[in-house]
Structures are given as structure tokens and as C-alpha cells.
Amino acid sequence: MNTPVYPVRWQNDRVLLIDQNRLPNEYTYVEIDLVEDMAEAISTMIVRGAPAIGVAAAYGMYLGAKEIKTTDRDEFLAQLTEIGKTLRATRPTAVNLFWAIDRMEATALQCAGSVAAIIPQLLVAAQQINSDDIATCQAIGAHGVAVLPSSPAKLCLLTHCNAGALATAGYGTALGVVRSAWTQGRLARLYADETRPRLQGAKLTSWECVQEGIPVTVIADSMAAHCMRQGLIDAVVVGADRIAANGDTANKIGTYSLALVAKAHNVPFFVAAPRSTIDFSLHDGSGIPIEERHPSELYQIGETIVCPPGVEFYNPAFDVTPANLIQAIITEFGAFPPAEIIDLKNR
Incomplete structure (x- = not known):
């Protein structure tokens, strides 16, 4: 398709x-x-x-x-x-x-x-x-390509969860940047975190890429640091579910640890999201409510129970990445350092 x-x-x-x-x-x-x-x-x-x-x-x-x-x-x-x-x-x-x-x-x-x-x-x-x-989303894609690293000529990007057409009305935010890079000949390969526990990267991001012939490699979330150390990743691009006025960003659980790993390996970390995702009523990410989902997402894969009886579970759906780990927030109005997104308040 x-x-x-x-x-x-x-x-x-x-x-x-x-x-x-x-x-x-x-x-x-x-x-x-x-x-x-x-x-x-x-x-x-x-x-x-x-x-x-x-x-x-x-x-x-x-x-x-x-x-x-x-x-x-x-x-x-x-x-x-x-x-x-x-x-x-x-x-x-x-x-x-x-x-x-x-x-x-x-x-x-x-x-x-x-x-x-x-x-x-x-x-x-x-x-x-x-x-x-x-x-x-199409505008986010165009602005995103413009701020990606200029070298190598063809980039290997890493994303987390699914911020593609399936997560938007069409085209995607983070995956919109990937799509634009692909159509402009700037993309060599997308690495997609599997994104436990619901596996949106393995199931959805990879599915979107296969439909369009975009080269995609699925990795376990725990492999990101290894891949960066091996020089396989040129930049990370993720989406967002809520961004505070200072740039702190809530996204799928595991995004925060990915940002820390990227910082440790000097890999630029970008957030792609529309202006409507910025919550200017929140000064910082401490006020972002974090949804906690049913533990069955952790202890069950399909029909298979993978944990023993008596185990307790903690299943937050999101975490908050501090603004100081984000190189730029890519919106339909352009790409901005986190400290400058407040300028979008009246846009």
C-alpha cells in the first residue's frame, strides 16, 4: 500500500x-x-x-x-x-x-x-x-529537515513510539520530518525503538515505513545507547503529547532516558510537535499530568502472561524530558530552542 x-x-x-x-x-x-x-x-x-x-x-x-x-x-x-x-x-x-x-x-x-x-x-x-x-504536519516536516545535521549527506535517524500519520490527521510530526528527509534524499535509514510496553514503534512506525518503502530497522528500547556508541545514529527525532512553556516535554515513556543517552553521546535530540501541543499555562513539566495505564500492558503480550503471580506493577504512559536535553522544538512555525517557544504564545 x-x-x-x-x-x-x-x-x-x-x-x-x-x-x-x-x-x-x-x-x-x-x-x-x-x-x-x-x-x-x-x-x-x-x-x-x-x-x-x-x-x-x-x-x-x-x-x-x-x-x-x-x-x-x-x-x-x-x-x-x-x-x-x-x-x-x-x-x-x-x-x-x-x-x-x-x-x-x-x-x-x-x-x-x-x-x-x-x-x-x-x-x-x-x-x-x-x-x-x-x-x-507537512510544515513541521519541512522545517525539521532544515535543522537536521548537515552531514553526513544521508542521515540515520532514531525515533521513539509512533509520531507518524497514524498519530496525527496524516503525514506525522516526528515521522513527518523523517518522510520529508526521505523525499529530499537526506535519509539513509530510520531506527525505530520498539517502545515498550505497547510496542507502537515496532507495530506502527515500522508499518508506516514499510508502506512507503522507507528503510527501517526496529531495535529494543535498551539498544539505543549501544547504537549511538557504534555511530549508527546521527540524530533523534520524537513527538510530544504536551510541552510546557519552558520546553519541558511529555512524550511516550522511555523518551527521557533516550534524551539522556543522546546527550551522553553528543547526538542531537529534537522534538517535533504542532504549536497546539504547547501548554502555555504550565511554567514547566512538573505540572504535566502523567497517565497511568492498566498493568496488563506490562504483564501480558497478546494472550501470553509473562510475569509470575504476586508481582506489583507501575505503568506510567509518559515521562517528561527536561528542556535542557532538547536541541530544538520543531513546529509549523519553524524550529526553536526550547527557551524561545514562549514567543509562539500569540501565534
């Missing part, structure tokens, strides 16, 4: 989500036409990746609005706020979720007229969020 991947699509008055829990073995869609089903799809990671979650939540707000049975504007807005609360509770770390819901609620408030006039405007807003994200 050499066609673009769109994990969230609007078609025939419903949302089609690529079921990412079934990849890479099955490429199937889940049809969503109720807001409660969208909330479940987000929480169970049928759809995942901060920008993709935001797009899905925007459509969820529209689907929920259609279900509201009142013509009273104030009552409609109150119920829409409750729908937003339900969606906000699904994944606490990904700030794009909250950003998209805020934008949908603002659209409803700003739309003059009846409930009947508001509802179609919510669909327009969700579709705009969808299309904007694709354009944003």
Missing part, C-alpha cells in the same frame, strides 16, 4: 478510525457515530497520538451535539460542556485533546442563532481542525 494514511476520516455522517490496536496484522476501520463510542475509542487507543486524539475529539463533540435533545440554546451549551468533560477524561496527558475541545466549545459559543444553526458549524470546525493538522 503506497497511499496516504489517514487515521481519522469523516465519511457518510460518521467517523472512520483506523483500529490501531489491530495493526500491523489487520488494517481495518471502526465506524463511530456516537460520542460515547468515540470516548471509548480514545481511551482504548483505537485512535492514539496527541494530534489524532484532538481531531477525533473534535468530531466527537459534533457527534455528541447531534444527540442533544433540546432547542434551548443555554441548555444545549450546558450539555455540550458535559460532553466535553466526558471526552477530556479519556487521556489526561495529550493536550491536543483539550485544545480541540476548547476550540469546539468556543465555536458553539461564538455562533449566533439557534441550536439548529450551531450544530452544522461544529462539523465545519471539526473538519477544519482535521485539514489544518495535515498542513501543519
Whole structure:
């Protein structure tokens, strides 16, 4: 398959989500036409990746609005706020979720007229969020290539988790930089961390690369230091789920240790994310909420239990990488040292 991947699509008055829990073995869609089903799809990671979650939540707000049975504007807005609360509770770390819901609620408030006039405007807003994200990712890709090391001529990049088309509306953030490097002849190979415990790198990033013929090598998360010491990695590019105003970045668990390893080996470490991922209300990363997921992700692989009874588990889904380990944050507006992203606040 050499066609673009769109994990969230609007078609025939419903949302089609690529079921990412079934990849890479099955490429199937889940049809969503109720807001409660969208909330479940987000929480169970049928759809995942901060920008993709935001797009899905925007459509969820529209689907929920259609279900509201009142013509009273104030009552409609109150119920829409409750729908937003339900969606906000699904994944606490990904700030794009909250950003998209805020934008949908603002659209409803700003739309003059009846409930009947508001509802179609919510669909327009969700579709705009969808299309904007694709354009944003393409811009991130272009800016990212521009700040990658100038030598060697063809680079070997390392990424963690999946920040590709599957994690966005299409094209990707970190993997968008990889895609752009590939199309411009700057990429020799992508190394993809397997990304325990859910294996998004092994399952999803590698799947995307195979679809497009991008050379990809999957490594265990614990192999990154060895690969860097062997000179196999020229730069690291990762995505983000929330970035504080000072540049501290929350991303998939294991990103922090990867950044430390990169620093120790003098390998530049980049974060690629849209401006909507920056939470300017947080001074630093200490305020970023970290989602903790069910321990079965650790003790079970498929149907196989890999730990003995009686073991305790700790399964945070994200960690926070301090800004001083990040060379630049690549956005649709350009690449910035972490200390300068505050300049994007009014963009």
C-alpha cells in the first residue's frame, strides 16, 4: 500500500478510525457515530497520538451535539460542556485533546442563532481542525529537515513510539520530518525503538515505513545507547503529547532516558510537535499530568502472561524530558530552542 494514511476520516455522517490496536496484522476501520463510542475509542487507543486524539475529539463533540435533545440554546451549551468533560477524561496527558475541545466549545459559543444553526458549524470546525493538522504536519516536516545535521549527506535517524500519520490527521510530526528527509534524499535509514510496553514503534512506525518503502530497522528500547556508541545514529527525532512553556516535554515513556543517552553521546535530540501541543499555562513539566495505564500492558503480550503471580506493577504512559536535553522544538512555525517557544504564545 503506497497511499496516504489517514487515521481519522469523516465519511457518510460518521467517523472512520483506523483500529490501531489491530495493526500491523489487520488494517481495518471502526465506524463511530456516537460520542460515547468515540470516548471509548480514545481511551482504548483505537485512535492514539496527541494530534489524532484532538481531531477525533473534535468530531466527537459534533457527534455528541447531534444527540442533544433540546432547542434551548443555554441548555444545549450546558450539555455540550458535559460532553466535553466526558471526552477530556479519556487521556489526561495529550493536550491536543483539550485544545480541540476548547476550540469546539468556543465555536458553539461564538455562533449566533439557534441550536439548529450551531450544530452544522461544529462539523465545519471539526473538519477544519482535521485539514489544518495535515498542513501543519507537512510544515513541521519541512522545517525539521532544515535543522537536521548537515552531514553526513544521508542521515540515520532514531525515533521513539509512533509520531507518524497514524498519530496525527496524516503525514506525522516526528515521522513527518523523517518522510520529508526521505523525499529530499537526506535519509539513509530510520531506527525505530520498539517502545515498550505497547510496542507502537515496532507495530506502527515500522508499518508506516514499510508502506512507503522507507528503510527501517526496529531495535529494543535498551539498544539505543549501544547504537549511538557504534555511530549508527546521527540524530533523534520524537513527538510530544504536551510541552510546557519552558520546553519541558511529555512524550511516550522511555523518551527521557533516550534524551539522556543522546546527550551522553553528543547526538542531537529534537522534538517535533504542532504549536497546539504547547501548554502555555504550565511554567514547566512538573505540572504535566502523567497517565497511568492498566498493568496488563506490562504483564501480558497478546494472550501470553509473562510475569509470575504476586508481582506489583507501575505503568506510567509518559515521562517528561527536561528542556535542557532538547536541541530544538520543531513546529509549523519553524524550529526553536526550547527557551524561545514562549514567543509562539500569540501565534
